[in-house]
Amino acid sequence: MTEDTYDVIVIGAGPVGQTIADRCRAADLSVAVVERELVGGECSYWGCVPSKALLRPVLALADARRVDGAREAVTGVLDSAGVFTRRDRYVSNWDDSGQAAGVTATGAALIRGHGRLDGRRRVSVTGPEGHVVSLVARHAVVVSSGSGAAIPDIPGLDEVRPWTNRQATDSSEVPRRLAIVGGGGVAVEMATAWQGLGSAVTLLVRSRILAGMEPFVADEVERGLNEAGVDVRTGVNVRGLRRGGTHGIVAELDDGTTVDVDEVMFATGRTPLTGDMGLETVGLTPGTWLDTDDTLTVTAVTGDWLYAAGDANHRALLTHQGKYQARIAAAVIAARARSVPIDAGAWSTFSATADTLAVPQVFFTDPEAGSVGMTERAARAAGHQVSVVDVEIGDVVMGAKLYADGYRGRARMVVDDSRGTPLGVTMVGPGVGEMLHAATVAVVGEVPIDRLWHAVPCFPTVSELWLRLLEAYRDRS
Structure with missing residues (x-):
């Protein structure tokens, strides 16, 4: 030695x-x-990089379909082989x-x-x-x-050999039917990706999706998944798995129903x-x-x-x-x-x-969801006296209307009233991930609302959302 x-x-x-x-x-x-x-590591080969490489074509296609004149040019479906080749390029073919x-x-x-x-x-x-x-x-x-990946101890696991995030990001075969167990970021992103690639996806969620974020995020993301064709079932648990037929898998749920799929993925924690x-x-x-x-x-x-x-x-x-x-x-x-x-x-x-005061996170679903800092619930639980202001992005932000016809999204700012500084910001809507860092700087910098009035957003960008949030805070009753 x-x-x-x-x-x-x-x-x-x-x-x-x-x-x-x-x-x-x-x-x-x-x-x-x-x-x-x-x-x-995991991020480069089975996590962040391959998952976003798979998701980007799905979201780009969705963006094009939200714009009059562009949607008419979109025909057919995604070329899954091309998407997988793109993914392989970004993971250097696992070399x-x-x-x-x-x-x-x-x-x-x-x-x-x-x-x-x-x-x-x-x-x-x-x-x-x-x-x-x-x-x-x-x-x-x-x-x-x-x-x-943490997989719960459920009867039938050895027989079924379920996917984790690794199989979900390195597979080059599109299962005809896919069940995803979980409601966190990995689950909703992979539901978005594989539905877009052609799978019939069933999402099985114990409580609600993205439970750590503001409740309105779950509503918007779940609606987006449903509109894309994902069968979202909340309030259910998988109690057993078994093989059914030649290649199929049967997931037995605690409400007495079953789901027949070709593959099942667990995204139930780490x-x-x-x-x-x-x-x-x-x-x-x-x-x-x-x-x-x-x-x-x-x-x-x-x-x-x-x-x-x-x-x-x-x-x-x-x-x-x-x-x-x-x-x-x-x-x-x-x-x-x-x-x-x-x-x-x-x-x-x-x-x-x-790690405790200003963690930014983005989930690349359709619509995207992003947040930094505290939710309203977390801020109140920590003893802060707060004001909470919400903005319907597509109603009041011209840049959002130009970004997507019929833009649908929402933003919330949680403000510490005693200091006049933002404690947290949450956004859901197409493309909001690219606006999150401005919110992160405001929260980390503990920038007073009075000072943020002088950070003028360009017109007509979606970032004008910041002005609308400040106006909503000023005009709160």
Whole structure:
């Protein structure tokens, strides 16, 4: 067994691990990055990138059909083969050599194999051929191992072999009938994509879709799914699965009904990939999320050497938040390595405050849904005295009317009345995702409403929505 020493060891080479490695190398720290699958991780090959590559043709076609003169030019259906070829291009045909070269170009060492903690500041890596390498970290070990699909224990799973997000994003065959179990972002996006590609999709939701967002988002997105042909069934649970006929699958629901499909996908949450990572060697429980403070330091391990960033810490299961955490963690590691005092106050360089106060998210459904910060319910539960203003985008924003004939969408701003600053913004409608960052800046910057009056939106853009929200706040009764 060989043993090598580095300043920082990163377990997981997805977007989060790559960002940590890059920032630590920029701080002149030596770095080893350990990866057991593809460099680039879930996001690059089975998550964000392939799902959006599949969704964009569906949404582009929907946009064209919303404009008089353009809709008449739209004939036929999507070319699924062309869509899959586009997807394959964006995932580099599941070849990670380009991203691997990007890691080593920073000067980091890329070690392929299964990394496990092996005590304080130690990592053992079992390579593809069984060779074991022992790594020692001078300053930090970062767990950025991501998460995997969580599938409930339902009778018939072994027989049916259901899809997860991986099969839903790497399949190149369009199932005639597809059931999707779940109501979160992955479920509604994949329902949008596969219905657009030609599947007859049934969406099975335990409560309501996108339950963490403002209630009106669920109403609009569900209406859009129904209009596209998705059979949305809320308030149901799958109690069993079985094979029916030659190739079909029967999903048995708790209301006594059944659904006959060719494939079934579960999008029912995520689970940490920490079950075989040696957590027990540092006093942690295998298979659990790793709790951290705002410096991304694991709180249950003493010595300020173990960090967790990205999905592994369960703070915000979004790639952009994971990369944000990676930037914070790298700054903290570099500062501690040089004995620089850490100021972890709100919005400091060393504090991942946005994970609780200003998480932006976009779901690429038809219509799109986006939000940042607190919902009305969350703000009131936190004790804020708030005003809530709503705007029907297509009624009052000329840019939206020009964007799509009969534009249908809604926006809400939640304002802290005691400070006169926005706490949260939620939007649903075609193309709203591209407006979300303006809302993020306003929430993170705690920009007073009085000041936002002087941020003049261009006419006639959909961004004029901001003016209408401010007017609605001014005119509230």
